Amino acid sequence: MSETAETLRLDKWLFFARFFKSRGVAAERIERGGIRLNGQPCRKPGRAIRPGDLIVISAFGHLRCIRVTALPERRGPASEARESYEILDDGAAQKSG
Template sequence: MGEGDRQRLDKWLWFARMARTRVLAQALVENGYVRVDGRKTDQAAKQVGPGNVLTLALAQKVVVLEILGCAERRGSYPDAQKLYRLIGPDAPEGE
């Protein structure tokens, strides 16, 4: 996990396990379900990295998170959780 790295939005969503496949991650972005720093984007190749805030309109809820890092490959769920911090209504108490 590189702290200063940036990577494609669709790839980051897949690595962070926000989508089951990279194709689904691309579809989320291209269909307007993702905002980066409050701005809607339809570019799956948009570069994101630590400090960016993503808002995802998923099937059952809206998820707001801050990117903490990027990964070189898709890892386990606990590894994926280290890539972001929830900051929306689903954020754990005390943060």
Template sequence: MPKAEQNLPVETVRIDKWLWAARFFKTRSIAKSAIEGGKVHFDGERVKVSKEVRVGMELTIQQGFEKKTVIIKAISNMRGPAPIAQQLYEETEVSLAKRELLASQRKLHNLARPDHRPSKKDRRQISRFKQENDQQFDQHWSYNDD
């Protein structure tokens, strides 16, 4: 295909090619695998790789923990720089709010867990603490044959 024909505006393009051009996935084969794996939906239904996308369609795309709902604003079959790729779609307000809420919940969950293994000093303190509690328990609770 000559270079001049590639730059012409298009009205429809395959969904795997659009997802790649919009930089949701690094390669078309990864986009294809995600579509086949049920990670991309249109109107609540799974789509096929050959699905043609048009301006105004609403897609739900799941990538790892994140689930995005986007509205297609423009069609492109060429991958460009990230700022231009972000102009191809708009994420819905509900989707943004939900993703921010889930991200903050994951962050809080990670704060509740220690971020390192106990050091040798920490293990000695834990061991000492357990021994003291066992001794106190044994002193207060003893079996009596009265």
């Protein structure tokens, strides 16, 4: 699937939204199976995503469920990145000591 104005590669989005420090790390996590897209396992970093998609990220001991709300054009400051998603469930907040 080619990338259009309405879609963005999953690895790019995860990097732009600041879930991973680099696009390479995001791609590696996707290929290892740590990401689910709309309820389905996703192992392709180039998978096109769009606003409304649901992403579950399993990384760094946390499980996060988020909804894509926007497709940023760059990796900007954290406040700008935060506008591109909505946290539906953050497993980090539910961890018990």
